Amino acid sequence: MFKIVTKRALNDSVILMSVDAPFIAKKAQPGQFIIFRIDEKGERVPLTIADYDREKGTVTIIFQVAGKSTEQLSKLNEGDSILDFVGPLGVPTHVEEDAKSVCVIGGGVGCAIAYPQAKALHGRGIDTTVIAGFRSKDIVILEDEFRAASNELIITTDDGSYGKSGFVTTALEELITSGKKFDEVIAIGPVPMMKFVCSVTKKYDIKTTVSLNPIMIDGTGMCGGCRVTVGGETKYACVDGPDFDGHQVNFDELMKRNSTYREQEHACRMMAQAK
Numbered sequence: 001m002f003k004i005v006t007k008r009a010l011n012d013s014v015i016l017m018s019v020d021a022p023f024i025a026k027k028a029q030p031g032q033f034i035i036f037r038i039d040e041k042g043e044r045v046p047l048t049i050a051d052y053d054r055e056k057g058t059v060t061i062i063f064q065v066a067g068k069s070t071e072q073l074s075k076l077n078e079g080d081s082i083l084d085f086v087g088p089l090g091v092p093t094h095v096e097e098d099a100k101s102v103c104v105i106g107g108g109v110g111c112a113i114a115y116p117q118a119k120a121l122h123g124r125g126i127d128t129t130v131i132a133g134f135r136s137k138d139i140v141i142l143e144d145e146f147r148a149a150s151n152e153l154i155i156t157t158d159d160g161s162y163g164k165s166g167f168v169t170t171a172l173e174e175l176i177t178s179g180k181k182f183d184e185v186i187a188i189g190p191v192p193m194m195k196f197v198c199s200v201t202k203k204y205d206i207k208t209t210v211s212l213n214p215i216m217i218d219g220t221g222m223c224g225g226c227r228v229t230v231g232g233e234t235k236y237a238c239v240d241g242p243d244f245d246g247h248q249v250n251f252d253e254l255m256k257r258n259s260t261y262r263e264q265e266h267a268c269r270m271m272a273q274a275k
């Protein structure tokens, strides 16, 4: 059993938890994830390792209450335990040794996944620009954390209620056209956002890494659930990713596959909320 050490709401639907998991904390690297199972009847759910404390032996996860399992997890409190918490899984994020300037882009809860990347790059002395995009002011998360982990932070809101009005792609293109040079862009968020970031960076020939979120089951390359097409080849996001070259990803296929169980997911959530 894995004990929840701290729990904090970041906004109305996003929760941060640190979990006592010393073996995972010891080995975790930015870009990796865990799979949890709440109890013996629980689904296996992947969540990115948002942070870790090797000394305390804790791993931080940040999750959006999106459906049945995340709803169940959100109801647990400090001192409660989760049955399974497996990891670290996936390949750590790789940024070239000689990269001098990187732009990290997070969209919504994708910012939770983007944060450890920004922190690690900034910690390596790389000039790190963060663009964090949200629908509106009330759901902005991790602002202080990003400020500490970047040379420049731009917050955008779709409705203009906070920061810069508009999408992350507008802010990115403005930076590029004003002369800012990036060796690499890392984009993490909703699939359409990653797709549009890639179409901007392709224009300017900037290497772009995306973190994919297909439906995962075992997380060890055995079930094929997380199959994605990258550069015309089949890859398994759990063992070959979740990071991939964004210019090679078939985003339309990913969006289609991710919507396969929408009806069942909705029905399960309704049942979980009724309990």
Ligand SMILES: Cc1cc2nc3c(=O)[nH]c(=O)nc-3n(C[C@H](O)[C@H](O)[C@H](O)COP(=O)(O)OP(=O)(O)OC[C@H]3O[C@@H](n4cnc5c(N)ncnc54)[C@H](O)[C@@H]3O)c2cc1C
Binding pocket: 033, 043, 044, 045, 046, 047, 048, 049, 062, 063, 064, 065, 066, 067, 068, 069, 070, 071, 109, 112, 113, 212, 213, 214, 215, 216, 217, 242, 258, 259, 265, 266, 268, 269
């Ligand atoms: C590598 C990886 C890292 C992720 N990291 C985070 C994170 O740090 N924070 C966060 O909020 N979310 C993260 N997600 C998404 C998270 O796994 C889903 O939100 C979660 O599975 C929803 O489960 P549910 O039962 O609450 O909702 P459901 O109603 O079952 O599903 C809601 C949405 O989540 C997706 N989803 C459902 N089951 C899975 C599954 N087994 N694997 C992947 N996606 C699924 C569905 O496509 C659906 O759109 C990550 C996904 C992947 C693949």
Ligand code: FES
Binding pocket: 215, 216, 217, 218, 219, 220, 221, 222, 223, 224, 225, 226, 227, 236, 237, 238, 239
């Ligand atoms: S989750 Fe089963 S192969 Fe990746």
